[in-house]
Structure formats: C-alpha cells, structure tokens
Amino acid sequence: MVNYSSPAVHISGLRVRRGSNVVIDGLDLELPRGGVTGLLGPSGSGKTTLMRAIVGVQVIEAGSVKVLGEEAGSAGLRHRVGYVTQLSSVYDDLTVRQNLRYFARVLGAPAADVDRVIDETDLAGQADALAGSLSGGQLSRASLAAALLGSPELLVLDEPTVGLDPVLRVDLWGLFRRLSEAGVTLLVSSHVMDEATRCDRLLLMRDGAVLADDSPTGLMAATGTTDAESAFLALIRHGARS
C-alpha cells in the first residue's frame, strides 16, 4: 500500500552530531514527490550528512526523518530508495555485469533490470570489464547503475557528476531528467554551482543549515542575481547582515 499523499521526505528538528561537532542542528525540510532537487553547498556544509540521514544510514541525535511516509531507514524502504555515495561502492574484482547481477539478486529485481540499467548509464561497452579497470567516470556510472536497479521511487545521489567531463555530465543530467519524468524523485548533491539551473528546486546548504529552498528562477529573482553562485553569495551576505 503506497501512500502517494505523503511527501518524498519530511524532516523536522533533525540534529546530527559527529564526534564532538554538531553537524546539523535543528533542520526542518520537506521535499515533495517528483522532480529533481539540487542540494548545493561547499564541502563540509552537511550535504552528505543530510543525505545519509534521509537514506537512514546516519545515527541521528534528535528529530524525525520520514521518507515516502515511513521512518527513514526502515525495512520497507530498502526496496524504494536508491542511494549512491561518493565512494564507488562496487566490487573492483567483479565485472560491471557481475556487480549488477549480485545487487539485483539482493534486491529481488528481475534479471532484465541489469541490462536496462546498463543501457541507461551507457555502460554497454564496459559491461564485461572488471570494475577495477574502469575510469573514474565509468565507475561512478556503474555505482549509479546499481542504484537504479529495482526502479526505486526516491534516488539520493551524492555528487554523482564529480570528476566527469562536460559531455558526460550533460548526459547524466539528461538521465536524471528522464527518470524524473518517469515519476522518480531525485535528490542530487553537487558543489558545481552551474548545475543548479538543471534542477527544479534548489536547496542551498551552509554550516549544516538550509539557507534557501526555492526554484532556480525564484532564487535568482529573490536575490537579484543571474546565477546560482552569486545567489549563494548574496544569501550568505544577507545572513551576515541580519
């Protein structure tokens, strides 16, 4: 029974401590279903921690994180949420296809899914190469392919385009768009500000807080800027004044 009325993500009062540092302190956030949401911010701003909390692999100190109407990380969500970390998270000593076949079996996804995600990530030429022999870009696509298995409703992608050449980055954003049109909700983090305009919605993060939550055009209009980088600066300066 899928409850479509619940938002993709609902966070209230989230507090995360890592060691003696409070990384996120009292964060509230709601992500509606559908669309591509960009999570932007400098490294160390808490993007990965927030994503880990949403996937349910982060120990949280306080607050509640609800995903697709269920408690984040609950057993029922493990089929429904795909997660790509910044680590490649595939086995170097298996081929791309062997990696995907194993993850598909764990998920209980149909065998045909393996070929589908290989096509979607444009890895047909590398399907039988050992993951350890792939380039950085191919490796991150292999990791993405594994997250697409079983057609999850929510995809959480931590810097999927880092280190990719511009052509591949455009291809990947094309894939994100197609997935979103098929009804998948995507949360994509990046520290490349020019990727912001490809998103339906932007979350700007700094020091563990969400500075802005708006559409790209709305954000630039509100700050009187023409690109995300300037909008980000304007927000920080505004925050410093108030």
Place this chain on the structure above:
Amino acid sequence: MTPRRTLATAGRVLTQIRHDPRTVVLLLVVPSLLIGLVAWLFDDTPVFQQIGPAMLALFPFIIMFLVTSIATLRERRSGTLERLLSLPLSKLDFILGYALAFGLLAVLQATIAATFAVAVCGLEIEGSLGLLLAVAVSDAVLGTTLGLLASAFARTEFQVVQFMPAIVFPQVLLGGVLIRRDEMPPVLEAISDWLPLSHAIDALNAVATGSEDDGYVVGQLLILAAFAAGAIVLGSITLRRRTQ
C-alpha cells in the same frame, strides 16, 4: 534472512576469488607445502606423527581468518557494505554468505592438505578420514567467523593484520602443539579449555590416534560449532546499518 540472498552473496564472493587465480593457488597449495616441509624437517623422528594432525587444524583456521578479516574490511572501506546494508540484505545473509563461500574453499583446502599429509607424507590416521575432514572444515568456518568479528574492530589493513598475532597466536601456543595441554601450568590449561582451536586440535589428535570414540570427536565438533555461532551472532551485532 533468505536462502536466495545468502546464496547470491556466497556466489558473489566465490566469483571475486575466481578473478584472482593467484590467491586460489596459494590458498590450495601452500598448506600442503608447509605440511610437507614439517614432515621433511622431522624425518626419521616420531614428531610429525604427533603434530601433523594439529597442522591440519592450524592452516585452514589461520588462512581463513586472514582472508575473511581482510575481505570484510575491504567491504567496509569501499562502501559496498554500506550499500548492502541500505538494501534488503539481512546481516545474517551477509555473514552466512561469506561463511558458506569460504567454507567451500576450506573443504577443498582441507581435502588437499589431508590427502597430501596421508598419501605423500605418510601421516597415519587411525580414525575416519571423513571425521578428520569435518573437523578441518569446521575449523576453517570458525576462522571465517572470527575473522568477520575481528574486522569490525579494525579501521585499517595494518590493524586487521595485527589481529592475526593477537587472536590466533595465543590459540596456537596454548592449543597443545608445542606442549601437551595436560602438561601446561594449570592456569594456562584452564585458559586453553576456553579457546576454540584447542578443541579442534584435540579432535584431530583423537581421530589420528584413534584414542577416543567418534562420540568424543562429534562433541568437540559441536563445541567448535558453538564458538562459530557465537562469533556469527557477535559479528552481526557489529554490522550496523546506521553509523556515525
């Protein structure tokens, strides 16, 4: 836990090893070579007949401990473990998958080593060869499960390698290879009673000399199984879906 996911995990581990033929050869051949070396070293003395059975227990245990602890540490560090634990894979699927895959390798390794020790080195086995193999294999499975447990407490490859002398060597020293267990200082003998490897060596000696009945060997096997089960339970507690 589902058999499908456990088997998929075991199959995946075996496929990984298949891509590494050098490891397979080392795994299967090195124990026999070392047993041959010991037999040669103690040629014309009764020593090999005394310690040969224990060597069949040591190699599967040590090698499987090392291989598993490093393999699991790699899973933790490469992010694959985090991915698996965010998927519908139970912790037991993960651990049993490893135990199954390495247990299978252990069967091969122990069969080759035992055959070599008996046929080439002339080790005399009074009891049943089947029981001898069963002890060697459960010993390897024990090494696998202890390796899984140890890897939870290591953050780097350097640390995990140090667990070998820390966890394995005391068991070798107190296991009755260097000196019979009933000739040890009483405190050490009492400690050795609580170390799993002692029971494996006792069992192999019993099979080799035919000094005890099969019931005794099966009892020792059950003790080994209990240690392995304990390590599996503790190991699955150390696998956390949520981390800092």
